[in-house]
Amino acid sequence: MVPAFPPSLYRLAVSNPPQYAPLDGARRADICIVGGGYTGLSAAIHLAEAGADVVLVEAGEVASGASGRNGGQIHSGQRRDVLWLEKRFGAERARALWDAAEDAKALVRALIVRFAIPCDLRSGVIEALHKPSLMAEAHELMDALRDRYSYDRVTLLDRDAAIAATGSERFFGAVADHGGGHLDPYRFALGLAKAASEFGASLHEGTPALSLADGPVVRTAGGEVCADTVIVATDGGSGHLIRESRRHLLGINSFVVATEPLGQLGEAILPGGESAADSRYVVRYWRKTCDGRLVFGGGETGAGQVPADICAFVRPHLLDIYPELADVALTHGWGGVVSVTAPRLPYVRQVSPDIWVAGGYSGQGVALAPFIGKLLSEAVLGRPEGLDIFTSLPISPLPLTEAARRALVSMALWRGRLADRF
Numbered sequence: 001m002v003p004a005f006p007p008s009l010y011r012l013a014v015s016n017p018p019q020y021a022p023l024d025g026a027r028r029a030d031i032c033i034v035g036g037g038y039t040g041l042s043a044a045i046h047l048a049e050a051g052a053d054v055v056l057v058e059a060g061e062v063a064s065g066a067s068g069r070n071g072g073q074i075h076s077g078q079r080r081d082v083l084w085l086e087k088r089f090g091a092e093r094a095r096a097l098w099d100a101a102e103d104a105k106a107l108v109r110a111l112i113v114r115f116a117i118p119c120d121l122r123s124g125v126i127e128a129l130h131k132p133s134l135m136a137e138a139h140e141l142m143d144a145l146r147d148r149y150s151y152d153r154v155t156l157l158d159r160d161a162a163i164a165a166t167g168s169e170r171f172f173g174a175v176a177d178h179g180g181g182h183l184d185p186y187r188f189a190l191g192l193a194k195a196a197s198e199f200g201a202s203l204h205e206g207t208p209a210l211s212l213a214d215g216p217v218v219r220t221a222g223g224e225v226c227a228d229t230v231i232v233a234t235d236g237g238s239g240h241l242i243r244e245s246r247r248h249l250l251g252i253n254s255f256v257v258a259t260e261p262l263g264q265l266g267e268a269i270l271p272g273g274e275s276a277a278d279s280r281y282v283v284r285y286w287r288k289t290c291d292g293r294l295v296f297g298g299g300e301t302g303a304g305q306v307p308a309d310i311c312a313f314v315r316p317h318l319l320d321i322y323p324e325l326a327d328v329a330l331t332h333g334w335g336g337v338v339s340v341t342a343p344r345l346p347y348v349r350q351v352s353p354d355i356w357v358a359g360g361y362s363g364q365g366v367a368l369a370p371f372i373g374k375l376l377s378e379a380v381l382g383r384p385e386g387l388d389i390f391t392s393l394p395i396s397p398l399p400l401t402e403a404a405r406r407a408l409v410s411m412a413l414w415r416g417r418l419a420d421r422f
């Protein structure tokens with residue numbers, strides 16, 4: 001079950017988001033989509049634009065899941081870098097996964113332009129290296145990207161340049177990816193919802209899908225949708241609907257704070273306007289908003305464990321990187337579930353002839369989720385080729401019992417924290 005996190009800064013900044021009435025009564029549809037995040041909304045846009053009759057049911061508000069609460073970073077590639085992918089899958093498949101991720105970034109930009117979504121899109125992601133030994137790996141990766149992937153938008157920064165780019169003395173170097181970017185995640189999702197609705201998709205908030213029966217039929221408290229095809233786009237948040245999603249996706253809570261506007265104090269922090277993430281296993285990520293706040297994510301817990309005071313939980317991570325912010329007020333603290341798979345690659349499957357499931361983008365969903373939503377729409381309309389690169393990824397199963405899942409997350413976080421220290 002998804003814990004109740006406080007609303008994000010991004011959500012609170014929008015006083016009257018459009019509302020979509022709960023489903024009331026029985027409906028027929030070509031496609032029923034469960035989940036109103038990037039995956040579901042993008043699928044809804046592309047299906048409705050193609051003329052399909054689409055009903056989307058969302059348990060809470062549009063983007064009340066990870067899509068409205070995330071770090072807003074648009075990363076290049078998959079969660080696993082190309083060197084890892086080449087070793088595991090060979091050059092050809094690694095290349096296809098890289099190309100797909102490039103298409104995903106391009107789609108985000110295209111959607112923002114096409115639907116004029118005001119979501120503060122900016123360029124640049126800096127990966128800040130927290131250990132000197134990581135410079136050699138960064139070099140190797142950058143050479144591979146340039147030589148084998150013709151990607152020349154990355155620059156390796158030495159220690160001085162990394163300090164200047166991040167405004168923190170904490171780092172030993174960095175990789176600046178000018179092809180990445182960042183945005184206001186919630187406004188991006190709102191724009192997608194508006195576009196889907198304008199193409200004729202019926203969106204219903206406050207409508208949790210309670211069961212998924214043969215038909216397929218999606219049952220809710222106030223009605224049901226009988227559809228030709230169902231897309232379960234809940235990012236793992238619906239183990240009761242579909243066992244396969246619970247079997248392959250695991251939720252890790254990640255926490256975020258926003259500072260008060262920093263004024264002059266913030267001038268040295270990310271002066272180039274990029275976003276940043278560090279190289280730790282338990283990753284810290286940050287960006288500045290248009291009004292000069294620092295939005296900073298750091299600290300993770302397993303399912304059901306939400307700290308009573310999120311700001312106090314994240315503060316040490318923030319001060320580790322920016323000690324000069326010790327006296328700055330943290331005005332907002334929130335969290336969300338990052339859904340991961342064992343290999344940290346997306347889980348996309350056609351689990352029966354009329355049911356698709358997708359999620360587990362493992363921290364790369366700002367770009368990958370809308371893209372996979374689009375590919376799902378194509379697959380449902382009879383063109384599954386684009387999805388093959390994802391549906392064929394081997395994703396090993398995870399334990400199903402709650403106790404075993406908790407133990408797995410605790411162990412992974414413990415090992416990660418240990419690795420981060422040395």
Ligand SMILES: Cc1cc2nc3c(=O)[nH]c(=O)nc-3n(C[C@H](O)[C@H](O)[C@H](O)COP(=O)(O)OP(=O)(O)OC[C@H]3O[C@@H](n4cnc5c(N)ncnc54)[C@H](O)[C@@H]3O)c2cc1C
Pocket residue numbers: 034035036037038039040057058059060061062063064065066067068069070071072073074075207208209210233234235237238241254255256285297335336337338339358359361362363364365366367368369
């Ligand atoms: C704190 C945080 C920081 C992150 N930072 C980044 C980042 O910087 N860059 C990046 O690329 N990725 C990041 N991610 C990951 C990214 O946000 C996700 O991969 C992406 O949003 C997933 O989109 P989605 O549509 O698949 O799922 P979601 O956005 O989670 O949408 C699923 C929706 O399904 C709904 N739902 C669940 N069960 C039901 C049901 N039974 N019936 C109806 N509706 C249901 C939920 O309410 C939810 O709205 C972050 C995630 C978090 C939580």
